[in-house]
Amino acid sequence: MMRIRFSFERKMPLAYISHLDMLRLFLRALSRSRLPLAYSQGYNPHPRFTLALPLPLGITAGEEYGEVFFADKIMPDQFINVLQPQLPEALVLTGSAAVDPEEPSLASLVSAASYCCTLKSSSSVTVKLELLQAALDRLMAKEEILALRKTKKNKTTYTNVRPYIIEVSVKNADQSKLLEFSLLLQTGSQGGVSPGYVIGQLEPEPGAGNLHAYDWQIRRERLYFKQNGSMQPLSERR
Amino acid sequence: MPAIESKLASILARVQKPARYLGNEWNSVHKDHSGVAVRMALAFPDLYEIGMSNQGLKILYESVNSRPEMLMERVFAAATDMEELMRQHGLPLFALESQRPLADFDVIGFSLQYELSYTNVLNMIDLSGIPLYSDQRNEQDPLVIGGGSCAYNPEPMSAFFDLFVLGEAEEVLPEMLAELVRLKSENLERKEILTRLSALEGIYIPALYQPVYDKGVLKGLKKLDSRAPVQIIKKAVADLDRVSYPTAPVVPYIQTVHDRAVIELFRGCGKGCRFCQAGFIFRPVRRRSRQNIIETAKALIAATGYDEISLSSLSSSDYPQIDTLISDMKEALSASRVRCSLPSLRLDSYSVKLADQLHQGRRSSLTFAPEAATERLRLVINKNISEEDIFTALGDAVKAGWQGFKLYFMIGLPTETDQDVEAIVTLCRDIRRNFGQKGKRSLNLSVSVATFVPKAHTPFQWEPQLSRPEVLERQQILRSGFKTMPGVNFSWHDVETSFLEAVFARGDRQLAPLIERAWRLGCRFDGWTEHFNFQLWRQAFQELDLNAESYAYRRFSYDEQLPWNHLHCGVNKEIFIREHRQSLAVDLPQRSGQ
Structure with missing residues (x-):
């Protein structure tokens, strides 16, 4: 049994497919590659393949992670060389390594993700830099942001998502470029919030209405795990 | 087409299932438009998920694109949210592979599988900026053609079409396209080109005939050109082993209705149920050889990576010794853990045994x-x-x-x-x-x-x-x-x-204005419960003073x-x-x- 952890980049237009479609896409590519996949036990054996954190629809990504188990030994380089030709151009494998079978699962490791939000050039929205900064400051000054969530029993409940917004910052020094800001958001089993939701909470000009996620191109830059109480990029895990 | 690309970018983030409109899926074929003699868009008048489950579409995509001098791209009906944004942004209907507007193609071919997709056909022609009626189109407009099971009585739609293909199109369509190229090179007029195309077997040009009515009762068709055939006979493939089959079909990014590889075991049905149109129009029964089936299945799985293959036909358990075919198939595909499935089971003990064999x-x-x-x-x-x-x-x-x-x-x-x-x-x-x-x-x-x-x-x-x-x-x-x-x-x-x-x-040709009226009143996706609005249809019947009941309820x-x-x-x-x-x-x- 061999466990390979790999990283990849997701570019446009593949941002427009859902998490489940991403899983199916990888599994079909793996099947075409004829690499010796390992299967789960039981009635309905499945290839042992996971992605660290679902990518929301419309979001590109710079450093995503996935894991796959093989029945035979595979060299990490061989994995990339054989799988990459079976993937669409917009999915680029950027690294791979053999991982100890005892290492915790990716899904249990990931606890935060950073995002870069850029105002689309096709958007008709104009926002002043200072006003965006002020809106982000107001957001962070709140103690509570109540989001309507569905519970398991198909009911709805309000959850305070403010604690899940760890960091926000405007990236532009001036407005010569497209407006851009970054978010560090908690994710995983301890609760989380999506970047689209956070954008929808911003109101740069009071009374002019909130921003819309669809006017922003969102890119997930990095995934983080918690080590000794601080967030470390997943790429730093050895 | 940069103009479409930038408009599309701002639209896609706002629609449901944007991957319906991407078009660069695995195995999709992208050819240089200037490097071919004829360009055709294959149009399916329903959502991507429905159209991409249609085997006929994959067969035609292969049969045209396997010829270097031709290209075929796909286009599906825009969902209502997409249509709204396209109209708002002035974005014309475009073919998925090149994102070129449909009006840039030589031929637009509609797959007509279901009567309740007719308003979608009109909507797609309109979204392309092409005149709705055949007699309003000029030399620059693409030929609008149709085929599929509804083409066996296309009369309600015939005013909107320049040409129909009657029967199985995988051989006759490329022949027709080649003839079109030849006729165009002679600088003939559109009308003359169509008239000459009517000489090909299985090709029906509605404009060459005029229906004759006596007190509203159809009496016959008058030929408007002596060269038009009196009767158009459907075209059928003689030997399935000798025509190309899509072994590397497009693999969609999103889940479709039939999300699996498909191998056609035979065409036609030996049963003859009297209500079933497919049982008659696909006669005679023609089988693919066992060797061809196994080899094709292996190629399909290698090129797509699907984990399931459907052994498809109108009555699959009627394939001779289907039980041994299934075990041979399982053995041939054992390395890739592929499941086999049968879409149509006869209600007998033999078929139940087959199902047991398939589902462990x-x-x-x-x-x-x-x-x-x-x-x-x-x-x-x-x-x-x-x-x-x-x-x-x-x-x-x-x-x-x-x-x-x-x-x-x-x-x-x-x-x-x-x-x-x-x-x-x-x-x-x-x-x-x-x-x-x-x-x-x-x-x-x-x-x-x-x-x-x-x-x-x-x-x-x-x-x-x-x-x-x-x-x-x-x-x-x-x-x-x-x-x-x-x-x-x-x-x-x-x-x-x-x-x-x-x-x-x-129906007959008198229904064309009705379909147009219903579409103008807003009818779309009539086969979908959530969109179907019979009130609008009733209004269209009344406005046109049409007795629709005489088509359905009359003996x-x-x-x-x-x-x-x-x-x-x-x-x-x-x-x-x-x-x-x-x-x-x-x-x-x-x-x-x-």
């Missing part, structure tokens, strides 16, 4: 189509299975661990009485009594009841559809019968939907001129009359009052 894991439910619940009515429709066959087969299935059945029936079949309808309830009750109580789990039945639609080129083409009040009454018999039966999930087809299907299935006579008389499906009228008379001669004691 959990056995949820099996699907069968008895169509009618009394032996008499099954004889009328020529679906020759006995009550004993049914119970033996279901008994075997329950023993093998199947936990439920999905059963398809029809109401409104010729000669049907209330007793035949009540028998559906009785049959299901008996099935539950016989097999339900044994073991720990109870048996789940899912019963789906459609309304009979008389189709052109079948022995029942002259039969009326059951009238609306009678349909509602018989649906009520079923509803109240199943209400008190636990473990039965009963569903039925909407009466208005089936009515419109019948109107178009037997046509043997001597009258049927709207599709000039289109020959390969089966002679005498055979249909003989079959129809035989069906009406079936007389067992249950029958009364007919």
